[in-house]
Amino acid sequence: MVAQDRAGPQLPLALRHSPDQRFEGWVGAPAVLAQLQATAAGESSDSLYLQGGSGSGKTHLLLAACAAAEAAGRHANYLSLARVRGHARDALQGIEQAGLVALDDLDALAGNRDDEIALFDLHNRVRDAGVALAYAARALPGALPLQLPDLRSRLAHCTLLALRALDDAGRAQVLRQRAASRGLQFDEAALEWLLTRCSRDLSDLAALFERLDHAALAAQRRLTVPFLRQVLGA
Known part of the structure; x- marks a missing residue:
């Protein structure tokens, strides 16, 4: 399980992220958890879109899904898109060669046309390969300031999982x-x-x-x- 990052070497997620970010540590909507668990286990190939504000658990769930996929013998790639703004095409190259692709901080690429095209191309490659795909963003697809209508359309067809901050x-x-x-x-x-x-x-x-x-x-x-x-x- 690899965290893709152009800023440094690729290391297993287990070495880079807290073991608290696992399904066992999730507190929140059980329906959302069940959907992510099915995706991580390879029981669902639906593209997922996790939407919620800061502190709602989006990154926790993406990393938990990657860890669970790896535990099930499936390779997983996690990437924060905020780290690759302006050079998404290079960063996304080959990332679809996995059983699960988890893309965090989608909001960060909105408005950069070249990055949006790179993400649109990746989305199509992932779906053609039958790879599970999960996005996370603060805003709903329709509220993102995207320049590429085709990308907005692809995101709108993902299964939406809305998250709320805990009380x-x-x-x-x-x-x-x-x-x-x-x-x-x-x-x-x-x-x-x-x-x-x-x-x-x-x-x-x-x-x-x-x-x-x-x-x-x-x-x-x-x-x-x-x-x-x-x-x-x-």
Whole structure:
């Protein structure tokens, strides 16, 4: 399983992304999870379009699908399109030689005609090869500022999976799961303190939790309100 990236060497996803970004760590709509699981397992060849705002779990699901596909013996390619704006044709060359292609940050290419043509060509190659394809974007296909009508049409025919940001109960569940997977004790009062004083964006919370995890491991401490105050400041 390879994360395609022109900015550096190609490395297995397992070496580049947190093991928390797996289906087992997903908290959200079960229907969306079921669709991604079927795609990762090769049971569905539908092209998918994950749409949701920041922190809704789009990248988590794409990486989880790639990990599950690899576990099932199917090669998977993940690529953030934000990293290849302006040179998408080179970056997308040959990426369809996999069982699953996952393209994140689709919004980043919208408006660049050359990149859009490269993506349109890739979409056709992927579908002709019978390869599973999953996009992720903040905006719906019709709201993207695309210059290429044919690309908009292809995206509009994908199966739409709309994601919504988690509420505080969902965010707390994510943090509990991550703590449990590391053998950490996360006091409920500490969870409440964290969620009421820090960013509610899930990606921000995930980065913050990694900081707390390292600090707790070094200090051999539970995640309590006094410890959070010590690490993060009042």
